[in-house]
Amino acid sequence: MRLLVIGGTSFVGRTIVSDALGRGHEVTTFNRGLTGKDIEGVEALRGDRSTDEGLQQLAGRAFDAVIDPGGLVPAHVLRTARALAESAPFYAFVSTTAVYQAWNTAGTDESAATWPGVADEDGDPADLARLGVRKRGCELAVEQNYGLDACLVARAGLIVGPHDNVGQLPWWLTRIAKGGRVLAPGDPARRLQLIDVRDVSTFVLDQVEARAGGIHNVVPDEPNTTMGRLLDDCVRATGSNAVPVWMDEGFLFSQGVQPWAELPLWLPDGPDTAGFWAVSGAGAKAAGLRTRPFGESVRDTWEWLRSGGEVQTTPGALPFGLSSEKEQQVLAAWDARPAA
Ligand SMILES: NC(=O)c1ccc[n+]([C@@H]2O[C@H](COP(=O)([O-])OP(=O)(O)OC[C@H]3O[C@@H](n4cnc5c(N)ncnc54)[C@H](OP(=O)(O)O)[C@@H]3O)[C@@H](O)[C@H]2O)c1
Numbered sequence: 001m002r003l004l005v006i007g008g009t010s011f012v013g014r015t016i017v018s019d020a021l022g023r024g025h026e027v028t029t030f031n032r033g034l035t036g037k038d039i040e041g042v043e044a045l046r047g048d049r050s051t052d053e054g055l056q057q058l059a060g061r062a063f064d065a066v067i068d069p070g071g072l073v074p075a076h077v078l079r080t081a082r083a084l085a086e087s088a089p090f091y092a093f094v095s096t097t098a099v100y101q102a103w104n105t106a107g108t109d110e111s112a113a114t115w116p117g118v119a120d121e122d123g124d125p126a127d128l129a130r131l132g133v134r135k136r137g138c139e140l141a142v143e144q145n146y147g148l149d150a151c152l153v154a155r156a157g158l159i160v161g162p163h164d165n166v167g168q169l170p171w172w173l174t175r176i177a178k179g180g181r182v183l184a185p186g187d188p189a190r191r192l193q194l195i196d197v198r199d200v201s202t203f204v205l206d207q208v209e210a211r212a213g214g215i216h217n218v219v220p221d222e223p224n225t226t227m228g229r230l231l232d233d234c235v236r237a238t239g240s241n242a243v244p245v246w247m248d249e250g251f252l253f254s255q256g257v258q259p260w261a262e263l264p265l266w267l268p269d270g271p272d273t274a275g276f277w278a279v280s281g282a283g284a285k286a287a288g289l290r291t292r293p294f295g296e297s298v299r300d301t302w303e304w305l306r307s308g309g310e311v312q313t314t315p316g317a318l319p320f321g322l323s324s325e326k327e328q329q330v331l332a333a334w335d336a337r338p339a340a
Pocket of ligand 1: 006007008009010011012013014015030031032033034035036047048049050069070071072076094095096097155156157158159160165166314
C-alpha cells in the first residue's frame with residue numbers, strides 16, 4: 001500500500017513507520033523536520049499542518065491510506081483530513097482513552113460518554129491540560145470527513161516500549177538500575193493495564209490493510225501487570241540489586257509525595273479512578289488485537305535505554321520522577337515511623 005504517515009519520527013508514529021516498511025508498504029512521512037529523524041526508506045515530505053499553506057506538499061498526491069498517530073489539535077487534524085479526503089480513501093487516527101469522561105467503573109467500552117470535543121478547535125499543541133477534550137475533537141474531525149466506515153479511531157491506553165516519549169516506565173527502569181532501597185508506592189498487587197507500542201502499531205496496520213473502520217479501545221483485554229510485578233520486571237531486566245520498599249498511600253501523602261508526577265504510574269485508590277486500569281479491550285481483541293507479555297516491554301525498553309535511547313518528551317509534557325534527595329528523606333521517615 002502507499003501509506004502517508006503524518007509525523008512518524010517520535011514514538012507511536014515512528015514504530016508504525018518502521019513496521020509498515022517491514023511489511024513492504026511504500027511509506028511517505030509528513031512533518032516539519034523538528035522532532036527526531038525520518039526513518040531510512042521513507043519518502044520524507046516537509047510541511048506544517050498548523051496552517052493551510054503548510055499542507056502544500058500534499059497537493060496532487062494520492063495514497064491508499066493516511067495514518068495520523070500524533071494529532072493533538074482538532075483544527076490541525078481537520079485541515080489534514082479535509083485536504084486528504086479525496087486523495088486517500090482511509091484515515092487511521094491514534095487517539096486515547098483519555099477521551100472518556102469517567103473512570104469510576106471498570107469495563108469502560110467504546111460506547112461510554114466522551115468529553116464534548118469540537119472538530120475545529122484550534123490552539124497550542126503543548127497545552128496538554130485538555131487532552132481528552134481535544135483528542136475527542138480530533139476524532140470528530142476525522143469522522144466528519146471520512147465517515148466511520150472509512151476511518152479507524154484507535155483509542156490507546158497508556159503506551160510503553162522502545163522510543164517512549166512520555167517517560168514513566170523509563171523513569172522506573174533508570175531508578176531501579178541505580179540499585180538500593182527504592183520507594184515503592186501503595187499496594188504491590190494493584191493491577192495496571194499498559195500496552196506495548198509495537199502491539200498498537202500491529203493493530204493499526206492490520207486494520208489499515210483490511211480497511212476496517214471503527215472505534216476501538218487499544219488496551220490489553222485484562223489488566224496485564226501489577227505495580228509489584230512491574231518493579232520486579234525492572235529489577236530482572238536491569239540486573240539490579242534494588243529492593244522495593246512498599247509504603248502505604250497515607251504515609252506517602254503525609255510526606256508530600258505526588259502521585260503520578262513523582263512516582264510514575266502510581267494512581268491512588270479512589271472511587272473516581274476505580275476503572276482507570278480496567279478499560280474494556282474486548283472490541284479490539286475481537287478485531288484482532290494481540291498483546292505481548294508485559295515483561296517483554298520492560299526488557300526491550302531497558303535494552304533501548306541501555307543502547308543510548310533517550311526520552312524526548314513532547315512540548316508541554318511535565319518531567320516525571322522523585323528526586324533522590326526526597327526519596328532518601330522519605331525512606332528515612334519510613335524507617336523512623338512509630339511502630340503500629
Ligand atoms: N504515550 C502514551 O501513553 C499515549 C497514550 C494514548 C495515546 N497516545 C497518543 O499517541 C500519540 C503519540 O504520538 P507520537 O508523538 O508517538 O507520534 P509520532 O508520529 O511518532 O511523532 C509526532 C510527529 O508529529 C510531527 N508533528 C508535530 N507537529 C506537526 C505539525 N504541525 N505538522 C506536521 N507534523 C507535525 C512531529 O514531527 P515535527 O516536530 O518534526 O513536525 C513528529 O514526527 C499521541 O497522539 C498521543 O496522544 C499516547
